[in-house]
Amino acid sequence: MKTGWIGDVLSGDLDHQSVELKGWVHRSRGSNKMRFVVLRDSTGTIQCVVKRDVVGDEMFEDVKSALIESSLIFRGNVLPTDREHGHEIQVESVEIVGPVNPETPYPITQSVMDVDNLSENAFLLDNRHLYLRTERMTQMLKIRSSVFGAIHQYFRNHDFIEYQAPNFVAGAVEGGSTLFEVPYFPTEENPDRKAYLTQSWQLYAEAAMPALERLYTIAPSFRAEKSRTTRHLSEFWHAEMEIAWAGNNDVMEHGEAVVRKIAQTVLDEREKELSSLGRDLELITRYADNPYPRIRYDEAVETLQKMGVEIEWGQDLDYSKEKILTQDFEVPHFLTHYPKVAKPFYHRVDPDDEKYVLCHDLLAPEGYGEIIGGGERTWSEDEILKRIDEEGTPREPYQFYIDVRTYGGVPHGGFGLGVDRVCAWLAGADHIREVIPFPRDSRRVYP
Ligand code: ATP
Ligand code: MG
Secondary structure (H helix, E strand, O other): OEEEOHHHHHOOOOOOOEEEEEEEEEEEEEOOOEEEEEEEEOOEEEEEEEEHHHHOHHHHHHHHHOOOOOEEEEEEEEEEOOOOOOEEEEEEEEEEEEOOOOOOOOOOOHHHHOOOOHHHOHHHHHOHHHHOOOHHHHHHHHHHHHHHHHHHHHHHHOOOEEOOOOOEEOOOOOOHHHOOEEEOOOOOOOOOOEEEEOOOOHHHHHHHHHHHOEEEEEEEEEOOOOOOOOOOOOEEEEEEEEEEOOOHHHHHHHHHHHHHHHHHHHHHHHHHHHHHOOOOHHHHHHHHHOOOOEEEHHHHHHHHHHOOOOOOOOOOOOHHHHHHHHOOOOOOEEEEOOEHHHOOOOEOEOOOOOOEEOEEEEEEOOOOEEEEEEEEEOOOHHHHHHHHHHHOOOOHHHHHHHHHHHOOOOOEEEEEEEHHHHHHHHHOOOOHHHHOOOOOEOOEOOO
16 A cells, blocks of 8 residues: 555546545545545645445544544545546545544634635734645745745856855844844943844845855845835845846846746746636746846836826835836836935946946836845945945944955845745735745734
8 A cells, every 4th residue: 555645646646546645634524324524635635435334433433523624544545536626535444643622623614714805814814823724825835935946946057156144233234224123142341232133145145255256045034114015024035146247237137037937937836826826827928938128217217207106206116106117017127227315335336327326126017016126236445435424324334344345346246036025926916925834024923
């Protein structure tokens, strides 16, 4: 007898063979003589037919009392049928492993799942640890795994070195308003010593750029996002890269290629999950195949103004504006050359026009908006000191960063890609929460 996955049984490979299936009770119904148990494992669900006269009274009573989400092992024969799953198991013996107590039945019932907005439902958020078992979350998490795999594959296939930076840091990357402060080992001189949770791997990656030249990571970043949106988490997964001897265009080429690789990988590996989530595969094929246009910030502002959106030159595009802009995009678009006033000091000023910086955001279509932020770094010592002083940022926490320029600075750049945002976009989720097992935001750190 073979221990099998339900998925293998459903594929027809095990027809007329005897198998052992390990799983959880998804549904159960029947009479005093015969039970129909739909069993679930990580690969699918299948109907298992249990007859009293085959398994005997004791095992039959065990099955009858096995409530939803009880774990058990069935042994039996695989029969092709013309019913729902195409196959069923004629059970010969059963072993209950983790019975559910009838006094505390599984709380996520069908009526709970029939609510309108699953991602906003407080009961499901409180019971996130159990909600993970639903078909919807399982599909999201499988797509997520393929997205992570694709990113690793892309960078490793292109000779990037995976590199880790600290999560406790001394200074901001993205501005102070979203910094998480942590008390950090008080000293006599500094009884209030603080550290911050990193907002990005970038500054520490730039320090290793002269050593490794092409580096990447996938790691969590932390941002105390106060406004509640459908695309901000306070802890999100950030895929970042940094590359030496490169400018804004080189970095954009990698950004485009990695996103296309992700789209192709989810098509190759997760077609079934995407279809079952109602995703249009043709859209995703387009994201994998078609080139991503590049437009300048100024053009985007003009387009928005023509559409009647109130926006002034110099403002960063917030989500409401990105949403309007990207609604009719057929593929992701790069927005380049933002005004210097809208971006932090590490963005390199455009030598052709000092009002702008050599940067880019990649905006996903269908209203999803920004998935990548990147660009060329301010790489000479003179320029970085000028930019830091102009901004009024203290030099001290960034001394190590300045040193990278003092000792053999070279042109370089990089980007950060919001992995959860890419997952939400490709899976067609209506909230970023839907694609991460335990979402963290301003209101929730439990479970
Ligand atoms: P936004 O304007 O949407 O807050 P940002 O400009 O702050 O984004 P960057 O600092 O450029 O973002 O970070 C790089 C990428 O990380 C973004 O393009 C986005 O995909 C992702 N990202 C940033 N903040 C968050 C967050 N709070 N939750 C999830 N993903 C995020
Ligand atoms: Mg932000």
